Amino acid sequence: MLRSMYSGVSGMRGFQTKLDVIGNNIANVNTVGFKSGRVMFKDIMSQTVSGVTAPVDGESAGVNAKQIGLGVSIGSIDTLHTAGSAQTTNNPLDLRLDGDGFFLVKMTPDQDMPYLTRAGDFHMDAAGNLVTSDGLFVCDSAGDPITIDTENVTAFTISQDGTIVQKLADGTTENGVQVGVGKVVNPEGLEKIGGNLYRMTLNANPDGELEPTTANNAEVGTGAIISGQLEMSNVDLTGEFTEMIVAQRGFQANSRIITTSDEVLQEVVNLKR
Structure with missing residues (x-):
């Protein structure tokens, strides 16, 4: 439960950064020579619950590892040097x-x-x-x-x-x-x-x-x-507004993870009553 809560926090941080970059792009939509930016995400390392088991001929089959992801982080903030109009x-x-x-x-x-x-x-x-x-x-x-x-x-x-x-x-x-x-x-x-x-x-x-x-x-x-x-600026307003919707919904979804994790923790605490 705590893992899911911290994963939600990392997701909210990532989408907040994405919104910051999108806001800067839109603000510079009419700036001469401006090059837009974009945010790329990457997953944080996973917690391995059980490792890999190799297959043994004639005796047993192989077993895949069990891993739980721990959230997301910013992979890069790129500057797109494509030509403007x-x-x-x-x-x-x-x-x-x-x-x-x-x-x-x-x-x-x-x-x-x-x-x-x-x-x-x-x-x-x-x-x-x-x-x-x-x-x-x-x-x-x-x-x-x-x-x-x-x-x-x-x-x-x-x-x-x-x-x-x-x-x-x-x-x-x-x-x-x-x-x-x-x-x-x-x-x-x-x-x-x-x-x-x-x-x-x-x-x-x-x-x-x-x-x-x-x-x-x-x-x-x-x-x-x-x-x-x-x-002129190479910012594509249509694409930026679409990405803004994705970032907004992603931020909301990650906030729901935190809310749900909090409710589950509350139920665990209430077991003592």
């Missing part, structure tokens, strides 16, 4: 990666390891720096902050490989730096730090290293940069 904005500084890879941004120009993001809603500050909404510097393919010469450049466009094509004041055009992109072996190994940013970890790339590269690179496998579009 494209939203056309026609803003030349809005960039979307059509494939694998992340934009690289730095809090300061001399920051060693850049942060990664899929949110491409960039801006240009008064000094001509390409920055995020929070003022982080967008990096080029060398890992350095991108600065556009606003004095000599009258207009510019960004090509699919990230090259900033600048139109000069004399009417000519020239190619500037390329917007940097980072490729990660295991995107689920990245650490979320808020603000649509990820931090490198030892399980994202070998040795936790990250070499900036370019977009639309077939050798590395990075996607093309689409200017004038944003990648």
Whole structure:
């Protein structure tokens, strides 16, 4: 009876975590570049009441083990790095990666390891720096902050490989730096730090290293940069609400296990009367 009660408690804890993750997904349904999460469960080790008996030829048959499960625990909380839908904005500084890879941004120009993001809603500050909404510097393919010469450049466009094509004041055009992109072996190994940013970890790339590269690179496998579009959240509201119903009913069912176990314990106590 106590085993069933503690199993119910573990189930309620697990489904509470699942509801927390679902709530965060729904809250970020319109967040640019957001990647949804999911909770995977695993059973806790079972108590073996009796072990396995091997069959003996001509004498006895084999007997399976008798085991009682002790509840559930969280196996993993995954981040699903599937592509979100494209939203056309026609803003030349809005960039979307059509494939694998992340934009690289730095809090300061001399920051060693850049942060990664899929949110491409960039801006240009008064000094001509390409920055995020929070003022982080967008990096080029060398890992350095991108600065556009606003004095000599009258207009510019960004090509699919990230090259900033600048139109000069004399009417000519020239190619500037390329917007940097980072490729990660295991995107689920990245650490979320808020603000649509990820931090490198030892399980994202070998040795936790990250070499900036370019977009639309077939050798590395990075996607093309689409200017004038944003990648929206990959949250599927229909699926999230369905999972919310499952989590709610699972939470209720596990609470019934606790209630029933309590009633049985009460009956046992009443035997003394």
